[in-house]
Amino acid sequence: MKRFSWFNATSLTLGFAFLYVPMIILVIYSFNASKLVTVWAGFSTQWYGELIRNEEFLNAAWVTIKVAVMSSTIATVLGTMAAYVLVRAGRFSGRTLFSGMIYAPLVMPEVITGLSLLLLFIGIGLDRGVLTIVLAHTTFSMCYVSVVVSSRLVSFDKSLEEAALDLGCSPFEAFRLVTLPIIAPAVISGWLLAFTLSLDDLVIASFTTGPSATTLPIKIFSAVRLGVSPEINALSTIMIAIVTVGVITASLITKQAAVRQARDERMAERPA
């Protein structure tokens, strides 16, 4: 039993309040019947209805989903490959530099990432739109995928791959038939992570977007400058829900798979 103290209780409440009160207020006001954001006038779901009829928001949602699916898929492929090389290739010259460079974008200020990508796209004369956002999102989310996948690969029993080679697989077949199915949960949660990152990105998207492609975060941000509307609250609530589900699913998959696979692998080996 942990001892209960006023100090603990207070700091816990304060901490969580700090984290969640703004969001809770947003969620509550999305169900407000009044048009005025700050005046409560009873429960209603009318703003969700309005949202569905709003062409601009629907377009932005569609662009956001397209961008998120494409960028997270590409990021998953690239991030998994990078993780595999980093964990498996052993010590090659420049390995430390390479792994450092993979992880650097994790801590790079988004403004700088966005700006540098913008300069690149202008430099090579690429028209800004969905494609450029996809490329930009791939760039920063693949490091997250690579972190998730490489932490799984570190505990992966290398003799399984050797057994596959021994039984006639080429190195690529060994990866596809043995390694990939076993690390699949980590790859999936990497994808979910990349997906949610892309979904709620504002900074990099606004640097790299063009007039043809407006993502939801950009749309919300520009709408809010004209004043917060209950519609925006409703939209944000939906996004919070999607991101929450994505992140929780990713962490559940990772945790569950880790437990199950630790057991499977232990059991598939000889008894100690």
Next chain:
Amino acid sequence: MSQTVFAPWENPTEKPLIQFKNVTKRFGDFTAIDDLTQDIFAREFFALLGPSGCGKTTMMRMLAGFEAPTQGQIFIAGQDMAKIPPNKRAVNMMFQSYALFPHLSVWENIAFGLKREGKDKDTIAARVEEMLRLTRLSKFAKRKPHQISGGQRQRVALARSLAKAPKLLLLDEPLGALDKKLRQDTQFELMDIQEKTGTTFVIVTHDQEEAMTVASRVAVMDEGQIIQVATPAQIYEAPNSVYVADFIGDVNIISGRAKPNGEKVATQWAEGQPDIIGTTATKFDAGQEIHFAIRPEKVAISTEEPQDAANRVRGRVLDIAYLGNISTYHVELPTGHVIKAQTANTRRLSRRQITWEDPVWLSWTDTAGVLLER
């Protein structure tokens, strides 16, 4: 025995299946295999025996293609293996850790290698069924590796490595995890499978009894080198060094100075004790250091002085190890040497006549032991 003895290594016209030619393997500046040259012949059951870390697994991994020799060459069926990747070798390995695929069923594990060969469905199914029968796993075909016992997993690993009918099967301590009874059963099963399939087996073990049971030849290794290669009987009866004699079975070693005398060599080993008389084919110089090695079961123990033995010494019983079928007596000589003598327990225990502290005689013939230079 009426059938011809299997001994291709004695036939100079026989082509070896595996040839190690001056193979050295270094990890950094650590030498795991040290200038090793060895032939292994088709249909052999070749055992690598040695203490942990002497390089057994490294030799196997070089045969399978997971490690490349730092120097020297390895030939399999006359072909230099240097540029052949593991998936292009007619060699299969049963891993020390089994390395079963946890996401595949027993059936799919066994079929894995066959599918890679691109065989048609019916051929694969027939071969897998055959392997399941051979290893008595038919009932478990649908289970995942974590749903079967350790002994069954070991048999899946064996079935998987046998399924492709490789020219050469490498077994890295295949039975280490099994209890004694199951291990003995499996040893005979392995020998049976080897006979039926005609596959060449190279087996790694650190259990000398296992090596003696299954192998056509045993290689005793130490620190990356092979010290002796011979049939189990030769290794046991005629070890070439104290290291091998000591590694295989129980042995008494008495060191001294050689005193050659025609066919025989006397070993001067202690002041005031009669020399030990032995016979040997090796030439010893007078005064050269010599080690007399004799197995405990070749030393007779008696309460009365034996009359016609070539060698006899007096001693006092220090300890008796009763092992059911045999007893080992530890006898201390006046010089401080402790000699082990073993007798079969043909009488009941209560009627045994020698006990602790008894003065006894130990004796052996002049051909019972071996004389070793090192």
